[in-house]
Amino acid sequence: MALRPDLAIIADAVPATSRVLDVGCGDGELMVALRGKDVDARGLEIDPANVTAAIARGQSVVQGDANQDLADYPDNAFDYAILSQTLQTTERPDRVVDELLRIAPRAFVSFPNFAHWRIRLALLWGGRMPVTRLLPVAWYETPNIHHVTVSDFRDLVRAKGIRVERVWHLSGDKPASDAAASWRAEHAIFLISR
Amino acid sequence: MASLLHQIQHQGVTINATLPLDSGQVLPSVTIAWQSYGALNADRSNAVLVCHALTGDQYVASDHPGTGKPGWWARMVGPGKPIDTDRFHVICANVLGSCMGTSGPATPDAATGAPLGMAFPVITITDMVRAQAMLLDHLGIARLHAVVGGSMGGMQTLAWAATYPERLASALVIASAARHSAQNIAFHEVGRQAIMADPDWQDGQYYGSARAPTKGLAVARMAAHITYLSEEGLTEKFGRRLQARDIKSFGFDADFQVESYLRHQGLAFTDRFDANAYLYITRAMDYFDLADPHDGRLAAAFAGARDVRFTLVSFDTDWLYPTSESRRVVQALQSVGAAASFVELSAPFGHDSFLLDVPALDRLVAGALGAGF
Numbered sequence: 001m002a003l004r005p006d007l008a009i010i011a012d013a014v015p016a017t018s019r020v021l022d023v024g025c026g027d028g029e030l031m032v033a034l035r036g037k038d039v040d041a042r043g044l045e046i047d048p049a050n051v052t053a054a055i056a057r058g059q060s061v062v063q064g065d066a067n068q069d070l071a072d073y074p075d076n077a078f079d080y081a082i083l084s085q086t087l088q089t090t091e092r093p094d095r096v097v098d099e100l101l102r103i104a105p106r107a108f109v110s111f112p113n114f115a116h117w118r119i120r121l122a123l124l125w126g127g128r129m130p131v132t133r134l135l136p137v138a139w140y141e142t143p144n145i146h147h148v149t150v151s152d153f154r155d156l157v158r159a160k161g162i163r164v165e166r167v168w169h170l171s172g173d174k175p176a177s178d179a180a181a182s183w184r185a186e187h188a189i190f191l192i193s194r
Numbered sequence: 195m196a197s198l199l200h201q202i203q204h205q206g207v208t209i210n211a212t213l214p215l216d217s218g219q220v221l222p223s224v225t226i227a228w229q230s231y232g233a234l235n236a237d238r239s240n241a242v243l244v245c246h247a248l249t250g251d252q253y254v255a256s257d258h259p260g261t262g263k264p265g266w267w268a269r270m271v272g273p274g275k276p277i278d279t280d281r282f283h284v285i286c287a288n289v290l291g292s293c294m295g296t297s298g299p300a301t302p303d304a305a306t307g308a309p310l311g312m313a314f315p316v317i318t319i320t321d322m323v324r325a326q327a328m329l330l331d332h333l334g335i336a337r338l339h340a341v342v343g344g345s346m347g348g349m350q351t352l353a354w355a356a357t358y359p360e361r362l363a364s365a366l367v368i369a370s371a372a373r374h375s376a377q378n379i380a381f382h383e384v385g386r387q388a389i390m391a392d393p394d395w396q397d398g399q400y401y402g403s404a405r406a407p408t409k410g411l412a413v414a415r416m417a418a419h420i421t422y423l424s425e426e427g428l429t430e431k432f433g434r435r436l437q438a439r440d441i442k443s444f445g446f447d448a449d450f451q452v453e454s455y456l457r458h459q460g461l462a463f464t465d466r467f468d469a470n471a472y473l474y475i476t477r478a479m480d481y482f483d484l485a486d487p488h489d490g491r492l493a494a495a496f497a498g499a500r501d502v503r504f505t506l507v508s509f510d511t512d513w514l515y516p517t518s519e520s521r522r523v524v525q526a527l528q529s530v531g532a533a534a535s536f537v538e539l540s541a542p543f544g545h546d547s548f549l550l551d552v553p554a555l556d557r558l559v560a561g562a563l564g565a566g567f
Contacts, residue, residue, distance in 0.1 A: 042533060051537040052554045055505060056561035060533040062524055072525045 003033055005173040006084055006110040006189050013108070013166070013191065014039060018079040021103060023066050023096075028054030031061075042078075046070060054079045055125035065093045070099040078104040084189075085134075087111045087153075088144040094156060101162065101194045113169075115149035117183045134186060144158040150181055157192055167192040197467060201400070202259050204252070204288070204295030205229065206350070209328050212288075216481075219315035222304065226329045227295025228252050228287035231271060232279030234335070241335045242277060242288040242563065243326065244342030248418075248475055249467055251294040254286040255279070260466050266549065268301035268363045276559040282339065287557065289350070290325040291475050293468035297325075298400060300468055311398035311470060319346070319482045323353045327361070334380035337361050340563055344368035344548035345515065349482050356484055366444075368507045368555070369548040371519035372526070373483035373491055378514065381421050382476040385414030389469045398470050411469040412460030419459050424511035424544035428452060492526035498554050499527075505535040505562040507555060509547040535562065 001009060009028045013022060016037040022030055025043030027050045041063035044052050054061040062069070066088055081100040086109050090096045099109040101102070112134040115117075115158045122130035129139040137143070150169075157164060169176040169185035176185045206227035213221040229252045234241060241274030244254050244267065255271040257264055271277045271284055288296035291314070299314040312403065330338070341362050343351040348370020355365045371378075389395055400406045420428075432452040436442065448454040489493035504527050508517040517538045518533065527534040539554050541547035 025423060040533075048537050048539065049554075051535075052539070052558055055535045056557040058561055058564055060503065060535045062528070062534060063538060072528050072530070074529055077528075077531060102457075113557045 003029060004112055005170055006168075006187060007033065009168050009170075009189055010084065010108045010110070011037075012081055014080055014082075018078070019104075019112045020079045020080045021073065022082045022084075023100070023152060024058075024071065024083060025054060025061055026050050026091075028057050028059040028061060030082065030084070031059045032072070067087055070096065070103060073103045075102055076105065079106065081102050081107040085106065085112065086146050088114075088118055088146050090146065093148065095148050097160070097162070097192075099158065101192065106165070106191065106193045108189060108191055109153070110187065111148055111153065112144075113150045113182070113185045113188050114147040115151065115182050116186045118186075120183070132186075150185055152192060153188070155188075157190070164194045165193050199260060199293060199466065200300055202294070204259070206288075206295045207329070207332055209332055210546070211323070211328065213328065215315055215318050215321045217315060217317040221232075221297065222316070224290070224325050224328060225245075225295070225297045226290075226325055227302065227542060228285060228329060229254065229256060229283040230272075230286075230556065231255050232282055232499055234283040239337070239339060240282050241330075241338050242282040242284050243330070243338050243341045243354075244271065244277070244284055245326075245347035246286060246303075246355075247343070247347050248343040248479065249415075249463070249472075250347070251292070252286045252288045254284070256465065261462075269551070270556070270559060276556045277342065277563060278560070282563070285324050285330075285335075287329050289322045289346075289475065290543045291322070291471060291478060293471040298468070299398065299470035299474055303399070309399075309401040311401065314470075314474065316477055316481075317474060320357055321351045322352045322478065323350050323357055326350070326354075327358055327386065330361075337415050338363065338382055340364040342364060342366040342368075342559070342563075343370070345370055345545065346479055348515075349479065352484055353482075355499045355502050355504070356495040359502055362502055364503040364505070364562065365499075366559060367508075367520070367523070367547055369512050370506075371415050371513050371515045372495070372523050373485065373519075374480050375519070379480045379484055381417065381480050381514075382480055384417050386473050386476060387474060388413035392469075393398060395469060398473075400469075406464075407469045408464040410462075411472060412468065414460075414469075414472060415467075416456040416460040417464040419456060421514045422544055422546045424513070426511065427543055430542070431455075447523045492522065493529045496527055496530050496532060500530050500532045503533045503535075503562075505558065507536070507548075507558060508545075509541045509545070509552075511542055512545045513541075514545040 011033045020041045022043045029043040051063040081104040119130040168189040169181040170187040204227035208225040255265040259268045288294040341351045348367040388408035391409035394405040395407035437451045437454040484495040485492040506520045510519040524536040541552045
């Protein structure tokens, strides 16, 4: 099975032998991919079926909720924290970003860009909350309670004095150019550091 | 019945070395009865120690020599099973203080030859673990691939990681806790008082007499058995159904199926367990609190165990060793940087879920044991 494109980018960017916490690790897909680089990967995942699957694959995963349980990890316990497609589901994304950069000096954060042109058009012409490939659930049952755009996230990290080390934009499963990424990126991956 | 129990022959070894106990007392020598399954590999790296629960024994995957029933974890341990004896050399030893061949209150006094009874020193979970380490020394096994246990077996597993962290690669702790709660102690005290209030207990010196405290032990087991099940489980299994009758007797027979079931469980238990051993082992569990020697800081107990891979499992219907206790252990492990996995599984059977058919548990155990091997 091919890795999800944002996970493939993160897997490629994580240096070998580093210590990593994958927040919202699902069934451990990324952690398994990192095994080849001798990365010491740990996971936090809310869904017990996913946790069971990840442990059954030999991964170290704790069942827990990114909204509360990141507090259990000591400062600088990891080299990298990873939050992929989870930020927009958290109760207070700003606090989660703070926690990520408390636990590790660097963090990968990936999220669907709510300013992608298709979403803009859906709102503009349809007048309804967009249902897209990356945001496939209707407004009343979506876990995505804090939709965020590339520009929003840049504003947040700037306000917090957080450095953006690198950004990857994706359109479909392909890299998107950084020019006009706010319109054209369906998905963004930020590598941030304190 | 206790006399029959003590006539069973067990495979064991007497180690003529002193065993210093947490109480400050010293056992001059210790006899340990154990069973093993699967071959030990050439570099002695595939040994898995399974620790049994309060009323368990070393016959984890073989028929009980007294009752003839299958081993208590035969569904988990065996060729091709989650703890695969085609890959692992599985060792299970009867715990210190028990009654299946390991030193305990029925052990004869070296001087008089009479059973020690209450002269046997009070032991702790860590004392049990020290005795197991002596057995491994005797067997020439320096390091374990894993220590695995449910309930009191999980307590021993945690005590292993705290006491001998360099001797195990991974620890699998199921439906357990790093301390006994007030509620846990309270239930045990009910059981002990039932035994000691039985006139046949005779201050623990009943071994030579024709009378043994079977009534007290049966009541202790009945009370404990309720704590191993969930309310939903009991309701589903028995409801308010009557036992072998259509109308209430307006007396004190076992009118309800649940009464009949408990009475049977209590009585059957006295065929395979010794009342004094029940006193000693429940006491050891009550004294268990890994944070106690560290001013209440549980993380300090695991300071040396950051290289051990831990997997903890709780069950959503287990109110005896609830999820919050497993989480407390996980938090302590995370704060020292140990690799810890934790999941709360959904199963209807209460605390006993760890012994029963929970397929997700099988996958977890196999995965946790297979990692790094």
